[in-house]
Amino acid sequence: MIDPRILRDEPDRIRASQAKRGASADVVDRALEADAVRRAAISTFEEKRAAQKVFGKQVAQASGEEKQALLAQVKELSAQVKELEAAQTASDEEWTASLKAIPNVVAEQTPPGGEDDFVVLEEVGTPRDFAAEGFEPRDHIELGRMLGAIDLERGAKVSGSRFYFLTGIGAQLELALVNLAMDQARTAGFTQVIAPSLVRREAMEGTGYLDQGGGEDIYRIEGEEMYLVGTSEVPMAAYHSKEILDGASLPRRYASFSPCFRKEAGSHGKDTKGIIRVHWFDKVEMFVYTTLEDAAAEHERLLGWEKEFLGKLELAYRVVDIAAGDLGASAIRKFDCEAWIPTQGKYRELTSTSNCTDFQTRRLDTRGRFPATGSATGSGQGEIRPVATLNGTLTAITRTIVALLETHQQADGSIRVPAALQPYLGGLEFLKPIGA
RNA sequence: GGAGGCGUCGCCUAGUCCGGUCUAUGGCGCCCGCCUGCUAAGCGGGUUUGGGGCUACAACCCCAUCGAGGGUUCAAAUCCCUCCGCCUCCGCCA
Incomplete structure (x- = not known):
């Protein structure tokens, strides 16, 4: 609002x-x-x-x-x-x-236009040249099968299409990524959170997700006014709803882990294979409450932490400034980090960070109490003003795994583990195909 | 799942049975001022939030706000209904 x-x-x-x-x-x-x-x-x-x-x-x-x-x-x-x-x-x-019904007022710097009108801000790292190395890269589906890490067949058997099991080293890899992300966040001063992924209607409404397209991408629990969240942005935006925060406590930075559920309605035929687009995945999300004045600077910081994480994984990626028409209603500006996916020959979104200013907090009634600025009376009690929220992905597990496996694969199907991730995998330097 | 209790302006609390003088009591905390070498104490005043009017986005006036929404009534913190939350006990259970 x-x-x-x-x-x-x-x-x-x-x-x-x-x-x-x-x-x-x-x-x-x-x-x-x-x-x-x-x-x-x-x-x-x-x-x-x-x-x-x-x-x-x-x-x-x-x-x-x-x-x-x-x-x-x-x-x-x-x-x-x-x-x-x-x-x-x-x-x-x-x-x-x-x-x-009025979407947030986009930032001055936000490029005009639609989905294809994004602006590439920078490219980091160089996509690996497999031709020069002399072998054809395998896709994450095949690599996942060879490693015994991703079981798509049984995912489909048990839960349907766009579901999967992470097994063995795949399960270890998720935990390692989560811990790497959480450690980075904690070191940066974030409060770690495990958030509920099932929320009541108020929380879902407050973030504005139900308005957009009637919430057709959202799972609802039959017979109960409860919804499965598509991101922990939802519970974290509602976390301080109906509260007046002490201005001195800002910024409040949270790193929230939760499963995410998406119906992916209207994406039939897109990314049907593998785990690029799934109905459920786990994610570590950064969520920040700060002042309106600091929001733009915080947005840059969130982007910085996303880049730091991708750097640790030694991935090649680019940063794009999403165009106005492709923003959600609540964002005034959005940066995506897109990693190079070798077998697709293109960049795919891995993380995304949005500045929502006071759009969500007005709906959810979250405000801040600040020292009075009106010098005239100086009434000493302070004044209440809106606060801003921002969110950014640290790691969305499935896509991170896709990029990681495909980027660091060796000719024999083994995967080189980036140095930063090794401590989280018991010092493992390579993930090896089963039985190899 | 069953039975019962509770929810008052930061915290605690009076008021709810018997609707109107409640423009909601008192304490703590906090803010402003006074006073005493300093501090503490003491004294005086202030202290929910949202909205509207008028404006300098001041002061002031008004409306709403006693968990939320609805109802009864000339009139609701108070009576009735629904929902939400918390607590206690029983059952079941990771």
């Missing part, structure tokens, strides 16, 4: 943002209209309500005939108040709905 003050004072900023997203600006006019209607409704209701309260006091003090006379008078007033209150509530609902 955007700041109503921006809507009122600078509607053109929102219109410009919508244009950059390639979206209609009708939402702005609808919201402005709703705001006017709502404010008029509030005034008329409050006026009558105040009159009713005055009457109420007279009734309480009166008695006998006098009281009966007053009751007769106030009855009419009461009916009016009731009517006006209903009108006020309705106008407020329309106002809220129209506000929620």
